[in-house]
């Protein structure tokens with residue numbers, strides 16, 4: 001029974017990683033950059049919820065909606081202000097800028113809220129369910145449900161709508177996509193908006209499950225989500241989903257059965273192993289070009 | 292229809308295009324011929340906005356398009372079939388064609404043009420649901436042309452449409468280019484296969500290491516001794 005509960009914990013954590021990994025992977029696919037500030041968006045989302053519920057007295061639903069709005073706008077603004085001017089710069093310049101943006105967000109949070117972690121009440125008000133001796137918390141149920149729905153909608157959006165297909169086209173060949181009349185800047189903005197929206201969702205689920213926020217709340221989950229994206233194959237949407245879920249399960253099971261201290265080492269060990277045998281990640285492609 | 296004046300392009304320190312000027316009139320097929328590395332692709336990329344020239348002036352239908360982004364230029368009716376086809380490999384044939392019409396609002400046009408492309412290239416019809424990456428090189432070339440036609444171009448830039456194709460397919464592609472032209476699409480054609488290109492062209496320019504060294508009617512160039520030697524295999 002314990003193993004099943006740990007497995008569900010893993011799914012819960014993995015869902016959050018997966019939602020964040022989607023942001024990494026989509027931005028990488030479309031803008032060809034690693035947005036290391038992505039993890040900190042969930043921190044901003046978590047603080048927004050904290051302020052909205054305690055200081056503004058908003059209802060949980062409104063708080064979450066406000067957090068989604070704040071994160072989405074923030075993601076788009078960061079892209080416009082920090083990354084867009086660097087469209088022609090070397091990848092290293094962009095990477096360093098992204099790390100800078102990440103520190104900036106953390107420092108601003110530190111200035112406003114201080115370094116002490118704040119308790120945040122769960123925005124999820126769903127009763128736990130017990131099935132055959134296994135108890136699912138309301139948070140787990142909502143996390144899994146929301147993640148499944150979002151993933152289905154996202155896959156449908158990308159593969160079935162005109163705008164989604166334009167995103168696929170830009171990610172495969174930016175120049176050729178422009179020749180189709182696709183506006184690359186708008187596509188990149190949209191990608192940042194979607195990624196940051198998903199981070200807001202992840203942030204809401206994260207604070208609800210773990211109950212606290214501090215300026216570094218996003219840092220470690222951000223790195224884990226990045227690992228998840230690479231594990232699944234960076235640039236691949238299904239890969240990010242798979243990578244996130246797998247990572248959550250591995251982390252949870254190794255904490256329960258091997259060692260809490262070693263769990264991160266095991267996570268990174270799995271990444272290295274996978275990359276040794278499949279450098280492009282589990283679902284990443286090695287492209288064959290026809291000449 | 293298209294006018295290029297004193298175009299210069301640098302790649303870092305490499306001066307790839309050294310002040311070329313030429314024009315294409317409405318309804319014409321004009322060829323740009325030249326050896327590998329002469330700067331043909333660079334010229335087309337500058338026109339369609341994929342690269343930024345260092346200086347010079349480009350206008351399309353009396354409108355200056357220098358400095359515009361590629362998607363805007365395409366929306367003015369300037370299509371580009373790029374070198375190496377660059378079809379979207381992970382999308383199906385049909386999706387590639389639909390993306391070709393991304394900027395077109397007129398649903399009837401999209402429907403009609405789709406049907407017409409299927410008639411022009413029956414092989415694409417048979418492979419509608421197949422991923423473009425799994426098509427043969429020749430089929431990908433047909434798809435690249437069909438995709439450009441879906442965007443309702445007034446003029447098409449075509450970069451080596453015959454590259455890597457069997458002779459029978461080359462003939463077919465060239466007759467389709469001619470057909471598009473008869474339907475009113477102006478064409479600027481870049482080719483290694485100078486013989487074929489000249490045979491369907493009205494006029495041509497000869498490009499050598501970034502400079503235009505000769506221009507004349509296609510007929511005259513076919514008979515020109517130096518052109519014969521350099522580009523027509525003796």
Ligand SMILES: Nc1ncnc2c1ncn2[C@@H]1O[C@H](COP(=O)(O)OP(=O)(O)OP(=O)(O)O)[C@@H](O)[C@H]1O
Nearest residue numbers: 302305307325326327328329330331332333334483
């Ligand atoms: N991205 C680039 N960076 C640096 N140099 C480049 C780049 N693209 C092209 N060049 C150089 O510019 C010159 C012209 O290249 P271009 O591709 O326009 O030639 P081309 O006439 O199309 O040749 P081909 O017939 O082989 O396609 C070449 O010397 C090439 O090496």
Ligand SMILES: [Mg+2]
Nearest residue numbers: 331332333374
């Ligand atoms: Mg070329």
